[in-house]
Amino acid sequence: MARAPTVSRRSVNLLLDHIMDSVAVGEALPTEHRLAALGEGSRSAVRSAIAHFFERGLISGMKERRLLRKPRQADYFDVADLQSGTERVRQVLMELIYQGDWPPGTEFSEAHLARAAGVSTISVREFLIGFSRYGLIRKRPQGGWRLCAFDRAFAMEVAEVRQMFELAAIERFAALAADDPAYAALDQLIARHEQLGAVMPARHQDFPALDRDFHTFLIGCLDNRFAQGFYDIVSLVFHYHYQWDKGTERVRNEHAVHEHLAILHALARRDTAAAMEGMRVHLGSARSTLLQAAQTREPAHYEIGQPQQ
Structure with a gap:
């Protein structure tokens, strides 16, 4: 079997987790539509995953797809192999x-x-x-x-586009059905935020990775290639604290965890208005920090980047 694309390999691992927890030996796998939702991938990714299961001897056939045995560790793709x-x-x-x-x-x-x-x-x-x-x-x-370096104009442009995408993501999430698999991911994010919040400030340096997962989870709901591409720059500027004052990092991170939780809890109880307001507050805090960061270093000492045409 040819090497599966990254998205298919991710789907395989997600679907193996579902099979382990929810499919008994002898039962048929869910429909392709349901597998696509569970595996967070396309129909093509699901078909690639089914082929992988058949090749590994997990299922009886490509059409019948009855489970012959429970997954083993060797059936999973290595985590490092999931990145392009x-x-x-x-x-x-x-x-x-x-x-x-x-x-x-x-x-x-x-x-x-x-x-x-x-x-x-x-x-x-x-x-x-x-x-x-x-x-x-x-x-x-x-x-x-x-x-x-980046200047104030750059910071404002990033903040404006970010707000457009993130508020649209809140609206898209709010339109999901109550049984959509995204709600399971939402519950996991809430649990991770509560766990980190309980050990702050000692573990505040663990926040950037969680911050990125929070925002990429929401942007993923848009299923928009332009939004995904824009988050390369957001990751650099926001999530990895480029040019930020490290002296106030702990306080910023503690505050942001609580802002995230306000948004997540509002989404969980399907209170769209509260989630939108929580996101506006959170993005306002991020914008203020970014504008302060743009003034942290004297621009004359650094080359100010300009977008390439």
Whole structure:
């Protein structure tokens, strides 16, 4: 069997979890439509997953699809295998900026990023060229890349577009049926936020990953490629604290956890008005922080990035 696309591999793992918990040996798998919802993928991804199950001897056939045995660990795809080359490059770049505290002006090479991500320099170059259109990284004439600063105008543009997408995501989620699988994911997000909130401030540095999961969960409800693409820049600017004052990071993170919970609880009880208001409050806080970040460093000391035409 040919190597399945990343989205199909994710669907396989999600569906294996469902089969383990909810399908008895001898029972047929749910319909393709139901599997697509459970696996958070397309019909094509589901068919690829079914083929994987048949090849592994989990089901009796491609049509009948009766479960022959419960899943084993070997049936799952490795977590590291669920990321495409582009996703690995994106994640590693963000982690280097956040954990390495790379300020504007930091220079790095494609080879460095390729080694860290475990991908080819061609994959790195393709990602960086595409990402450079936002103006936060720039190719150096003598080779390599440089992180650029952002100014107040950039911060306002990001905040305005972000609000448009996130409020639309709240409306889309509110229109889901009460039995939609997204509500199970919502419950998990609530539990994770409550767990982290209970150990704040000692674990406040765990918040950026949860923050990203919260926002990408909502944006995923839009199923909009343009919204997904825009969140590359949001991840860099917001979730990985690019240019942010680390001195106030703990207080910001504690406050944001409570703002997230207000939105999540409103969605869980299907109170759309409260969820929309909670999101406006949260985005207002983020906008204020971003504007402060734009003034943190004197612009004269850094190259201000401009979007690439």
